[in-house]
Amino acid sequence: MITVKNLHKSFGDVHVLTGIDEHISPGEVVVIIGPSGSGKSTFLRCLNLLEQPTDGEIYVDNELITSPKVDVNKVRQKMGMVFQQFNLFPHLTIMENITLAPVKLKKMTKEEAIKKGEELLERVGLAEKANAYPAQLSGGQKQRVAIARALAMQPEIMLFDEPTSALDPEMVGEVLDVMKELAKSGMTMVVVTHEMGFAREVGTRLLFMDQGIIMEQGKPEDVFSNPQNERTQAFLSKVL
Amino acid sequence: MLWWDGIVATFIKCFLKDDRYLLLLDGIGVTIKISLLAVLIGIAIGLVIAFCALSKKKVLNLIGKVYTDVIRGTPSVTQLMIIYFVVFATVDLEKWVIAAIAFGINSGAYVSEIIRAGILSIDKGQTEAGRSLGLNAMQTMVSIIIPQAVKNIFPALCNEFIVLVKETAIVGYIGLVDIQKAGDLIKSATFEAFMPLIATAIIYFVLIKTLTLALARVEKALRKSDNR
Numbered sequence: 052m053i054t055v056k057n058l059h060k061s062f063g064d065v066h067v068l069t070g071i072d073e074h075i076s077p078g079e080v081v082v083i084i085g086p087s088g089s090g091k092s093t094f095l096r097c098l099n100l101l102e103q104p105t106d107g108e109i110y111v112d113n114e115l116i117t118s119p120k121v122d123v124n125k126v127r128q129k130m131g132m133v134f135q136q137f138n139l140f141p142h143l144t145i146m147e148n149i150t151l152a153p154v155k156l157k158k159m160t161k162e163e164a165i166k167k168g169e170e171l172l173e174r175v176g177l178a179e180k181a182n183a184y185p186a187q188l189s190g191g192q193k194q195r196v197a198i199a200r201a202l203a204m205q206p207e208i209m210l211f212d213e214p215t216s217a218l219d220p221e222m223v224g225e226v227l228d229v230m231k232e233l234a235k236s237g238m239t240m241v242v243v244t245h246e247m248g249f250a251r252e253v254g255t256r257l258l259f260m261d262q263g264i265i266m267e268q269g270k271p272e273d274v275f276s277n278p279q280n281e282r283t284q285a286f287l288s289k290v291l
Numbered sequence: 292m293l294w295w296d297g298i299v300a301t302f303i304k305c306f307l308k309d310d311r312y313l314l315l316l317d318g319i320g321v322t323i324k325i326s327l328l329a330v331l332i333g334i335a336i337g338l339v340i341a342f343c344a345l346s347k348k349k350v351l352n353l354i355g356k357v358y359t360d361v362i363r364g365t366p367s368v369t370q371l372m373i374i375y376f377v378v379f380a381t382v383d384l385e386k387w388v389i390a391a392i393a394f395g396i397n398s399g400a401y402v403s404e405i406i407r408a409g410i411l412s413i414d415k416g417q418t419e420a421g422r423s424l425g426l427n428a429m430q431t432m433v434s435i436i437i438p439q440a441v442k443n444i445f446p447a448l449c450n451e452f453i454v455l456v457k458e459t460a461i462v463g464y465i466g467l468v469d470i471q472k473a474g475d476l477i478k479s480a481t482f483e484a485f486m487p488l489i490a491t492a493i494i495y496f497v498l499i500k501t502l503t504l505a506l507a508r509v510e511k512a513l514r515k516s517d518n519r
Binding site: 130143 | 430516518
């Protein structure tokens with residue numbers, strides 16, 4: 052579904068990604084962990100071209116999306132993204148947040164989008180908030196809306212960039228529950244997170260990133276219980 | 292009550308004799324006409340110049356910078372006179388329209404700076420969220436960034452409009468009779484300074500107060516989504 056070949060990304064003189072090769076298959080829940088500054092978020096943001104890779108190739112559904120000829124907007128419609136800071140549109144109601152893109156991009160009529168929106172809000176447990184504004188929601192509620200908003204485009208892949216890192220601890224669970232349910236439904240997911248419990252429980256594969264490359268990967272339980280790489284061991288000993 | 296009779300006599304001389312109040316009434320019309328058209332032109336130019344200034348293209352960027360520099364660096368009276376006596380010297384347009392164009396060009400420079408600041412004030416995450424959903428740059432700008440920017444810059448824009456209305460008081464320089472010029476004409480005709488000038492001030496004040504109240508209502512509507 053996604054194939055990454057020799058991905059490099061630099062910001063000026065700083066080489067954040069130094070050669071990543073990776074393949075993500077449909078239905079996988081790939082969890083990316085690693086110390087801050089290791090390039091996890093940059094890697095994720097390269098996947099939907101929010102960051103333009105400096106070098107390397109990314110294929111989504113066998114389409115080379117790093118080619119200049121590709122319609123970036125079309126590619127992004129296949130990939131939902133959830134941000135650490137939610138990034139809900141504060142001037143729109145919750146329902147408008149969800150229906151904006153599908154209607155604007157002519158994926159659905161307004162009526163269809165609202166129906167879909169109600170369905171999604173039901174799914175994330177916020178049906179009664181349709182007409183509220185983001186400022187009236189708690190952090191956890193905002194993030195659940197953000198997930199619903201991304202799902203409204205009916206993406207094939209969902210990218211999560213530290214979705215619970217900006218939340219108060221008591222709100223982390225409600226967001227992770229939504230993500231677990233999503234994983235169970237068969238959605239292909241790539242999740243950058245510090246939630247090791249989630250990684251172990253929901254992840255089908257764990258990537259440990261450091262210094263701009265994938266240092267180690269495998270089944271979450273294997274990596275957690277028996278890390279091979281020295282850096283993985285050092286990192287896990289600090290966070291577990 | 293001699294002093295009272297005096298006041299009444301002056302009032303009659305200033306405003307009622309020879310229907311002088313009509314001068315002021317017409318003046319209000321001229322001021323409003325010029326201001327309204329100038330505001331619209333100012334916003335249009337302001338938008339274009341703001342996008343030039345924000346553009347990554349060097350040429351556009353330079354155009355934006357030079358425009359703002361030149362307009363801010365010269366007095367509006369000078370600009371008005373250059374536009375009327377030089378640029379539009381041979382063009383057959385109504386005077387008030389030319390005046391409105393001049394003030395629009397002037398206001399555009401200030402409006403562009405306000406708009407630019409407003410767009411820059413919106414968090415980058417908003418653009419990213421829009422783009423990540425598949426919206427293109429233009430759709431993101433129009434549906435997500437500009438509506439939020441408008442809310443943020445609205446008070447500053449209102450301020451600019453109020454300044455603009457008052458700036459129009461110099462159109463007498465090109466022979467238009469607005470509120471200010473009407474007051475001035477009455478002053479010259481009657482040799483009375485106090486009443487015509489105070490009347491001029493009161494009319495401007497009422498106009499601008501009305502404008503302020505109207506704009507405050509709009510702002511309140513814009514702030515709806517801030518309620519918690």
